[in-house]
Amino acid sequence: MNRYEQQLASYATQVNDALRERLHFDRELRQIVVVDAMRHSLLDAGKRLRAAMVLEFGRLTHASREGAMALACAIEMIHAYSLIHDDLPCMDDDDFRRGKPSCHKAFGEANALLAGDGLLTLAFETAADAPLSDAQRVEAVRTLAKAAGVCGMLGGQVIDLGCEGKPVDLETLNTLYALKTGALLRASARLGCLAGNAGEELLETADRYARACGLAFQITDDILDVAGDAEKLGKPTGSDEENHKTTYVTLLGLSGARERARELIGEAGECVAAIPGNEFLLWVAEMILGRDH
Amino acid sequence: MNRYEQQLASYATQVNDALRERLHFDRELRQIVVVDAMRHSLLDAGKRLRAAMVLEFGRLTHASREGAMALACAIEMIHAYSLIHDDLPCMDDDDFRRGKPSCHKAFGEANALLAGDGLLTLAFETAADAPLSDAQRVEAVRTLAKAAGVCGMLGGQVIDLGCEGKPVDLETLNTLYALKTGALLRASARLGCLAGNAGEELLETADRYARACGLAFQITDDILDVAGDAEKLGKPTGSDEENHKTTYVTLLGLSGARERARELIGEAGECVAAIPGNEFLLWVAEMILGRDH
Numbered sequence: 113m114n115r116y117e118q119q120l121a122s123y124a125t126q127v128n129d130a131l132r133e134r135l136h137f138d139r140e141l142r143q144i145v146v147v148d149a150m151r152h153s154l155l156d157a158g159k160r161l162r163a164a165m166v167l168e169f170g171r172l173t174h175a176s177r178e179g180a181m182a183l184a185c186a187i188e189m190i191h192a193y194s195l196i197h198d199d200l201p202c203m204d205d206d207d208f209r210r211g212k213p214s215c216h217k218a219f220g221e222a223n224a225l226l227a228g229d230g231l232l233t234l235a236f237e238t239a240a241d242a243p244l245s246d247a248q249r250v251e252a253v254r255t256l257a258k259a260a261g262v263c264g265m266l267g268g269q270v271i272d273l274g275c276e277g278k279p280v281d282l283e284t285l286n287t288l289y290a291l292k293t294g295a296l297l298r299a300s301a302r303l304g305c306l307a308g309n310a311g312e313e314l315l316e317t318a319d320r321y322a323r324a325c326g327l328a329f330q331i332t333d334d335i336l337d338v339a340g341d342a343e344k345l346g347k348p349t350g351s352d353e354e355n356h357k358t359t360y361v362t363l364l365g366l367s368g369a370r371e372r373a374r375e376l377i378g379e380a381g382e383c384v385a386a387i388p389g390n391e392f393l394l395w396v397a398e399m400i401l402g403r404d405h
Numbered sequence: 406m407n408r409y410e411q412q413l414a415s416y417a418t419q420v421n422d423a424l425r426e427r428l429h430f431d432r433e434l435r436q437i438v439v440v441d442a443m444r445h446s447l448l449d450a451g452k453r454l455r456a457a458m459v460l461e462f463g464r465l466t467h468a469s470r471e472g473a474m475a476l477a478c479a480i481e482m483i484h485a486y487s488l489i490h491d492d493l494p495c496m497d498d499d500d501f502r503r504g505k506p507s508c509h510k511a512f513g514e515a516n517a518l519l520a521g522d523g524l525l526t527l528a529f530e531t532a533a534d535a536p537l538s539d540a541q542r543v544e545a546v547r548t549l550a551k552a553a554g555v556c557g558m559l560g561g562q563v564i565d566l567g568c569e570g571k572p573v574d575l576e577t578l579n580t581l582y583a584l585k586t587g588a589l590l591r592a593s594a595r596l597g598c599l600a601g602n603a604g605e606e607l608l609e610t611a612d613r614y615a616r617a618c619g620l621a622f623q624i625t626d627d628i629l630d631v632a633g634d635a636e637k638l639g640k641p642t643g644s645d646e647e648n649h650k651t652t653y654v655t656l657l658g659l660s661g662a663r664e665r666a667r668e669l670i671g672e673a674g675e676c677v678a679a680i681p682g683n684e685f686l687l688w689v690a691e692m693i694l695g696r697d698h
Contacts, residue, residue, distance in 0.1 A: 137555055146563045147555060197522060202514035221495035222566055225518070229490060230555050232522065236529040237550035246539035253546050257530035262430055262440060262523050270439045273515055 116395035123167050124160040127188060130181050131155055134238060149219040149227035150234075154192045157210055161329075161396070162187045165300035166307070168392050169318055173308020182242035183252055183303040189235035190260050191296055196228035198269070211346030232260070244307060251306050259299035268292030280358035286327070293333075294326035317383055321393065324380035329400050331373040334359035336404070338366060344405040377401045409688035416460050417453040420481060423474050424448060427531060442512040442520035443527075447485040450503055454622075454689070455480045458593035459600070461685050462611055466601020475535035476545055476596040482528035483553050484589055489521035491562070504639030525553070537600060544599050552592035561585030573651035579620070586626075587619035610676055614686065617673035622693050624666040627652035629697070631659060637698040670694045 113121065135151055163184035170180025199206040199214040200221065207217050216224035239252040258264055268291030275288065301322035305315050336345060337352045338361050352359050360369040380397040384390045406414065428444055456477035463473025492499040492507035493514065500510050509517035532545040551557055561584030568577065594615035598608050629638060630645045631654050645652050653662040673690040677683045 145567070146559070150555075193522075197518060200518065202518060223563075225490060225493065225495060226559055226562055226566075228522075229486075229525065230559050232525055233550050233554040233559065236546055237554060240543050240546040240550060246543045249546075250533050250539045250542045253529055253533040253542075257526050257533060261526040261530060262443075266439070266519055266523050266526065269519055270516075273519075274438070 116392055116399075119392055120159065120164055120396075120399075123164040123184075126167070126181065127160050127163040127184050128156055130185050131188060134185055134234070145219065146223050146226050146230060149215055149223045150192075150230050152212075152218055153196050153209070153215045153227060154189065154231060157192065160188065161400075162191055162296055162300040164396065165297065165322065166304040168396075169301050169304025169310075170307045171304075172387060172389055173305055173310045173314065175304065175308035176243065179242055179244040179248070180304055180307040182238055182244070183307055184300075186235040186238040186242075186252070186256055187296060187300050187303060189231045189238065190256060190265075193228040193231035193235070194260075194265055194269075194296075196224050196231070200224060203269075203273075206347075208347055235260075242307075248306055248309070252303055255299050255302050255306065259295040264291055264295035264299075268295065275358070277356055278358075282363055285358060285360065285363065289327055289330040290323070293330045294323055297326040297329070298322040314387075317387070321380050321383040321397075324376045324383065325397055325400055328373045328376040328380070328397070331360045331369050331376070332400060332403060334361045335366065335369050335373070337361075341404060346405065373401055409685055409692075412685055413452065413457055413689070413692075416457040416477075419474065420453050420456040420460070420477050421449055423478050424481060427478055427527070438512065439516050439519050439523060442508055442516045443485075443523050445505075445511055446489050446502070446508045446520060447482065447524060450485065453481065454693075455484055455589055455593040457689065458590065458615065459597040461689075462594050462597025462603075463600045464597075465680060465682055466598055466603040466607065468597065468601035469536065472535055472537040472541070473597055473600040475531055475537070476600055477593075479528040479531040479535075479545070479549055480589060480593050480596060482524045482531065483549060483558075486521040486524035486528070487553070487558055487562075487589075489517050489524070493517060496562075496566075499640075501640055528553075535600075541599055541602070545596055548592050548595050548599065552588040557584055557588035557592075561588065568651070570649055571651075575656050578651060578653065578656065582620055582623040583616070586623045587616055590619040590622070591615040607680075610680070614673050614676040614690075617669045617676065618690055618693055621666045621669040621673070621690070624653045624662050624669070625693060625696060627654045628659065628662050628666070630654075634697060639698065666694055
């Protein structure tokens with residue numbers, strides 16, 4: 113592992129520990145099923161890219177570690193909720209997620225529905241309880257709600273549903289990706305900056321960086337679905353073609369999609385070029401481009 | 406209509422207007438489906454008992470009208486979200502709600518799922534944007550999250566799922582009702598008091614009042630399912646018996662359940678006896694007892 117991989121892994125370990133702590137409820141055993149379902153989807157899952165972005169922007173803005181960590185947990189809860197609900201039979205109907213059974217496969221549909229609801233709710237409680245000023249907490253709640261809501265991630269899911277089986281143009285695909293993936297990544301960068309009381313200029317810079325990373329992330333997803341390794345991905349490839357889904361690869365071809373992703377990563381790098389200590393952010397952008405899962 | 410009925414109707418009109426305004430998004434038409442689904446379940450629906458409780462405790466504590474109204478909207482959004490998800494096929498599988506098709510019947514399961522998610526998210530955004538101090542906003546978000554989450558309403562739904570088809574004792578039923586209905590009513594009373602910066606003593610009093618009202622409400626629900634008029638209720642009666650559901654009526658009999666509800670309403674009245682201007686609260690408690698839908 114190079115030092116940036118170590119940093120990312122360290123952020124992931126820290127956020128997993130913090131999440132585990134926050135999922136500890138002193139309630140009757142009878143409720144354990146839904147809490148187990150929440151744990152199943154939330155803990156030790158994924159690279160924690162969103163949390164890492166909160167924590168790194170928090171570090172760059174000298175935020176308190178605990179304050180930034182609470183917001184990192186909140187964004188990961190919202191991410192996990194969205195995956196649980198996305199996987200449900202009435203949505204994408206996915207049986208697997210990150211190589212293990214999706215939440216409803218492991219706990220049944222009703223528990224998965226409620227586990228998602230519970231994580232979304234807990235995200236807001238976590239932000240409201242963050243060891244930050246009231247003004248920061250309010251702004252964090254607002255940021256999370258806007259990113260998750262109808263004008264953010266949820267809007268992306270709705271557009272996605274509406275596009276099913278239909279040809280989609282590049283503009284719509286850009287909107288869809290900006291909302292579905294971009295909104296949470298942008299919120300992550302913003303939350304880190306908020307925790308450190310960053311000024312408007314840095315908020316704007318962080319936003320442009322995260323927006324470019326988010327779109328590049330989604331484009332590499334499209335590429336991996338065509339050219340990736342199912343084992344490394346922990347899910348089958350070729351599902352977009354099977355579902356007649358329009359992607360960046362369908363619209364621009366494999367090399368066109370790769371080129372667009374590389375352009376975006378270049379843009380992301382330019383955004384943060386002037387920030388001292390930007391090495392991790394630059395590496396994250398390159399990692400998104402080069403990832404194989 | 407007596408003056409209290411007029412007051413309740415006036416609160417309902419005000420909150421419907423405020424909710425309608427908050428569901429006005431300037432987004433592309435493509436997203437209109439889920440917003441329509443949110444509108445379908447949120448607007449002009451029900452007596453707005455929770456909103457009325459926020460607004461009345463707000464009035465009694467001299468809260469700003471706009472501040473209390475924002476929190477009243479937030480609690481109604483959470484109530485509507487819970488009904489949408491409760492009605493889904495994987496939960497209670499109800500085709501009707503308040504005499505009209507349930508959300509998934511009207512808009513499909515995926516849109517209903519997302520409409521519920523959207524309303525839950527919007528509730529927190531609404532609280533964070535409420536024209537109140539940051540400290541009040543944070544406390545409102547916390548109150549909503551705790552009431553809706555695993556240790557509140559959601560915990561009640563989980564217990565409910567676990568009880569399906571099994572005999573249930575009175576203690577479990579009390580816990581179930583306290584969480585499933587009680588948590589949101591208690592949050593409503595608390596939110597009104599918060600908006601008016603009420604002291605600990607009034608918060609405590611309001612909490613005991615709402616708790617008694619909540620349990621009485623649920624018991625009359627059980628009674629109406631046996632002895633009510635399907636037309637007035639807007640849903641068929643006898644569903645608890647059909648589903649072999651343990652209720653207050655199964656455990657205490659019809660007259661036992663009626664007596665317990667009357668006791669609780671008496672307790673609720675005693676709680677607020679010393680509050681000047683308590684007439685509406687006293688009437689609400691009696692109305693819960695005497696309601697036929």
